[in-house]
Amino acid sequence: MNLTDKIYIAGHNGMVGSAILRTLKAKGYNNFLLKRSDEVDLRNQQAVNELFQKEKPAYIFLAAAKVGGIQANNTYRADFIYDNLIMEANVIHAAYVNQATKLLFLGSSCIYPKNAPQPLKEEYLLTGLLEPTNEPYAIAKIAGIKLCDAYRAQYGCNFISAMPTNLYGPNDNYDLSNSHVLPALLRKFHTATVNGDPGVTVWGSGAPLREFLHVDDMAEACIFLMNNFEEEGYVNVGTGHDLSIGDLALMIKKITGFSGNIVFDKSKPDGTMRKLMDVSKLSTLGWKYSIDLEDGIRSVYEGYKSASFV
Template identity: 70%
Template sequence: MNKSDKIYVAGHRGMVGSAIVRRLQAEGFNNLVLRTSAELDLTQQQAVADFFAAEKPDYVFMAAAKVGGIVANNTYRAQFIYENLMIQNNVIHQSYLHGVKKLLFLGSSCIYPKLAPQPLKEEYLLTGLLEPTNEPYAIAKIAGIKMCDAYRAQYGCRFISAMPTNLYGPNDNYHPQNSHVLPALLRKIHTAKTEGLPEVEIWGTGTPRRELMHVDDLADACLFLMKNYDEEGFVNVGTGEDITISELAQLICRIAGYEGHLRYNTAQPDGTPRKLMDVSKLHSLGWRHSISLTDGIRSVYQAQEWMQLA
């Protein structure tokens, strides 16, 4: 990649896309093409075709997606599969038609079977049934991986895929119902502390394990892969370390200074029991994460973005 290359970051206002933009700019890549969803609806085929014809980007970071937590995934099942399929189909196909030099497609660790062996190796894809609550989203992301591979096989496109673990960081979603576990816990625990509440409700049993990665680490990995990886198949991007939901809640309590009781609502779903990434492939390429979970959560908590979103 040259500093003068035109780079399109799809989804630049989301948590992942904005982190990629920050990382690119820090490296001196300033010829960025950015469009909000209001300016360019990626589900509309003609609009995407017109955009690529006019802008002709050299590189594409595919960070646009419809995303959410367990409740959102399970409630808006049709929207999650339709919108994600349309977004990625349009961007990937137009990248091929307009000669994009390289595209990075981003998915999610939820593509793996619910009961896959741990840690999750790339070769476990499609070896078992998916977690039912996010199956539509997972199927869309699996289709994106296979689409990149198919365009590489048939047309020689340099399209690659990366599957991040659970993410957190600036520009996260702090919606009370539709957020992921870490921002949901941050907001709940902070609210309990400021309002003097005696307890916080935690969904599920607290026993599922989750791997959590700061989004700035993901952005660094994305730039690394765009520069250094060019093969069929995808690469797991994670820390290779996990923590139980209970341990995570306790860690947030310590960072926030909350001393109340944690009550586990076992009537609510746990989701997948464990989703630890095997990151040996990424490590063998020469990249490792650098932001510890404690440092990352502390920086997010101190920023208190949810105060502006309340």
């Protein structure tokens, strides 16, 4: 990408999209196409086609998606598969019709089979059954990968895909009813510290292992792939390291200054015992994460404390 090439970031207000925009600006890129969902509904094919015909973006980061936690994924199954399928299909097809130079589609680690071996290698895709609670979302994301590959095979489009591990960072979701584990724990420990509570309850045994990547590192990886990767299939993006939920809770306890006890509620589900990305493909390409987990959480916590909703 040249600094003056027109870059469309679909989903630029979300956690990943905003990180990509922030990182591109810091690198000197200066020609952006940015539209909120109330300006252009990506589920509307005519609106998407008109946008692309008018603006002719050269590079597209497809980070727009309907997302949510386990409860939302399981409750609104039709919305999650329809909205995500139609958005990615509209954008990918419009990119082909209007001869975009390159497109990067962003997926999710939930595309892997529920019982896939660990760590998760790219070749494990479609080798087993998905986790039932988020199957509609996962199928939509798998379809996005296959769309990119099909347009590459039939039309020669330079469309690529990346699958991130669990992300955290600025613009994360701290709603306890549908947030992911790291922001949920950060909010719980902060509230307990402010209120002087004697303990914080953590769901499950604390034994499951999870991998976390700062969203700014994810943005760096996306830009790296846009400039350096041109193959079918997709690339895992992560750190290649994980830790237990119990150790994560201890780290967040330390960062927030909480002095009480951690109580593990073993009546609550643990979920999958391990979800670790194999990042050897990305490492071979020449990219590695740079933000240490504890340093990253400290930075996020400082931003959380200063936010107006705290």
